Amino acid sequence: MTENKKYETLQEFWPFYLREHSNKMNRIFHFIGTTCALVFIVSAIFYLNAWYLLGALFSGYLFAWIGHFFLEKNRPATFIYPFKSFVSDWRMYFYTITGQLGKELEKAGVK
Template identity: 50%
Template sequence: MNKPYRTFTEFYPFYLSQHQNLSCRRLHFIGSILVLLLLGAALLTANGWLLLLIPLVGYGFAWVGHFVFEHNRPATFKYPLYSLMGDWMMFAQILTGKLKC
């Protein structure tokens, strides 16, 4: 993770290389679904407190995947924006069947 990535297109193959373990990918996917559900619940109920749970749930599931199953350091620590974009790109590719989960 020492290479400086200038674009998301350069970064995404590295991101996928850090998510080869299916359990890690599944935890990311579950965390992303829960983030969307929390966002929806916060909007529907006008309860802003639910928004505070979003980073805890999103990062919590992902980091368990990395530390327990993938045995690597999340890219979030060095590339926070690209990593967030990678999470949603991977989520979309799993939903569309382009990536196995």
């Protein structure tokens, strides 16, 4: 992370989160990880087996951390802002599947 500012609200954290995900391949890795996590969550509900939730956690963070450490070359915001990062990841996922992420990236100053 390059900023030392303390983010109190999700609203002020969101542009920072997007700037920390400026590398398109990192965002793709996040999308893959979140999709895998979603499949595991649905499987946990369908099979009534909580063990699938471990797969959700593992797959979600594995892909995200690969994206950060090897592509973006920054430290995941989840280490300092676990809740805000978790919510923002799902928000980024929603904006991606609805085709609105480009607009959000532009507002945050990500090219």
